[in-house]
Amino acid sequence: MDKIIVTGGLGYIGSHTAVELSKKFQVVVVDDLSNSTIEVLDGISKISNSIPIFEKLDLKNKEDVKVLFQKHNDSIGLIHFAAYKAVGESVENPLKYYENNLSSLIYILQEIDNLKTQFNFIFSSSATVYGQAKTLPITEEESIKQAESPYGNTKQISEEILYDYSKINSKINVISLRYFNPIGAHNSVEIGELPIGVPQNLLPFITQTAAGIHEKITVFGNDYNTPDGTCIRDYIHVVDLAKAHIVAIENLILKKSNSNYNIYNIGTGNGISVLEMIDSFIKVTGLELNYIIGPRRQGDVESAYADNSKAMKELNWKAENSIEDAILSAWNWEKKIRSL
Numbered sequence: 001m002d003k004i005i006v007t008g009g010l011g012y013i014g015s016h017t018a019v020e021l022s023k024k025f026q027v028v029v030v031d032d033l034s035n036s037t038i039e040v041l042d043g044i045s046k047i048s049n050s051i052p053i054f055e056k057l058d059l060k061n062k063e064d065v066k067v068l069f070q071k072h073n074d075s076i077g078l079i080h081f082a083a084y085k086a087v088g089e090s091v092e093n094p095l096k097y098y099e100n101n102l103s104s105l106i107y108i109l110q111e112i113d114n115l116k117t118q119f120n121f122i123f124s125s126s127a128t129v130y131g132q133a134k135t136l137p138i139t140e141e142e143s144i145k146q147a148e149s150p151y152g153n154t155k156q157i158s159e160e161i162l163y164d165y166s167k168i169n170s171k172i173n174v175i176s177l178r179y180f181n182p183i184g185a186h187n188s189v190e191i192g193e194l195p196i197g198v199p200q201n202l203l204p205f206i207t208q209t210a211a212g213i214h215e216k217i218t219v220f221g222n223d224y225n226t227p228d229g230t231c232i233r234d235y236i237h238v239v240d241l242a243k244a245h246i247v248a249i250e251n252l253i254l255k256k257s258n259s260n261y262n263i264y265n266i267g268t269g270n271g272i273s274v275l276e277m278i279d280s281f282i283k284v285t286g287l288e289l290n291y292i293i294g295p296r297r298q299g300d301v302e303s304a305y306a307d308n309s310k311a312m313k314e315l316n317w318k319a320e321n322s323i324e325d326a327i328l329s330a331w332n333w334e335k336k337i338r339s340l
């Protein structure tokens with residue numbers, strides 16, 4: 001089997017991708033455990049019935065990245081999830097974010113630069129690069145807005161680095177996947193999201209509230225220009241998102257594109273409001289949820305959902321799970337980690 005390196009492979013999206021990837025590839029999981037635990041490796045192994053190779057290392061250590069590429073010089077591609085992702089913390093400590101998210105990418109590209117053979121690279125980008133889009137649903141043609149946070153800016157700068165580098169190295173094939181809002185957990189409940197501290201994302205906050213950790217949910221504003229006044233997002237089941245990486249790397253391996261740098265939106269195409277999400281959770285689980293309407297939260301855009309037709313056409317990918325599937329899996333995962 002061809003070998004693929006998955007950086008940040010013990011994290012939320014990386015672990016689900018490692019599971020899907022291991023059906024077709026030999027997987028090398030790289031992680032420094034800065035935002036994950038080693039138990040996730042057991043979860044991946046249980047689901048996939050095989051233990052992936054694991055390299056515990058910090059990608060902002062140039063020497064370690066060099067050794068990684070020496071050791072796995074037979075790998076044909078890399079999926080780069082490893083990054084810090086807490087938007088609020090990035091505002092408090094921008095250098096921590098610029099250092100980690102950018103130096104790890106540069107060190108990896110410097111190693112790829114030494115390779116004599118074709119190399120395939122998938123980057124974890126984000127729909128945050130679009131800010132409040134002028135046109136909905138959002139296509140890949142939408143303009144990039146000034147980033148709202150250093151975290152968001154690292155995604156924009158990373159894409160620019162990849163674009164510039166791909167122009168001078170025709171041996172690298174790059175796909176940048178712009179994720180919308182990943183939610184849910186693997187159906188086996190062996191792996192899922194493990195937010196550290198108070199979750200900034202809606203569904204983990206909902207499941208934690210239902211589990212009794214928070215008294216109530218605060219809906220940040222109901223005076224937006226949307227049908228029910230609350231913000232709209234495109235929530236995608238993390239397993240569907242994981243599968244997008246497999247079709248993306250296969251697309252690169254098969255050299256299906258004329259260009260060696262491509263961008264794809266990965267979302268369901270459906271916009272769901274905060275109140276709709278709360279209602280769906282109540283319907284799916286039969287539980288009660290307390291919520292109040294609070295003021296708007298700084299940095300939130302009104303509405304963001306994907307035009308995913310490019311990924312559907314060129315990658316032959318589509319989201320298969322419903323919002324109800326995703327909510328149920330998230331709730332089952334919350335119950336498991338809280339022993340409810």
Ligand SMILES: NC(=O)c1ccc[n+]([C@@H]2O[C@H](COP(=O)([O-])OP(=O)(O)OC[C@H]3O[C@@H](n4cnc5c(N)ncnc54)[C@H](O)[C@@H]3O)[C@@H](O)[C@H]2O)c1
Nearest residue numbers: 008011012013031032033034035036058059082083124126
């Ligand atoms: N979760 C989201 O909502 C979302 C949305 C858009 C984009 N993304 C991007 O997708 C990627 C994965 O996100 P996630 O939600 O799985 O995050 P996560 O924090 O769960 O996973 C990232 C993993 O990378 C590891 N890591 C971080 N820095 C490292 C380093 N220097 N060396 C080695 N390992 C390192 C962490 O320990 C963690 O296990 C990130 O790049 C993130 O910015 C996430």
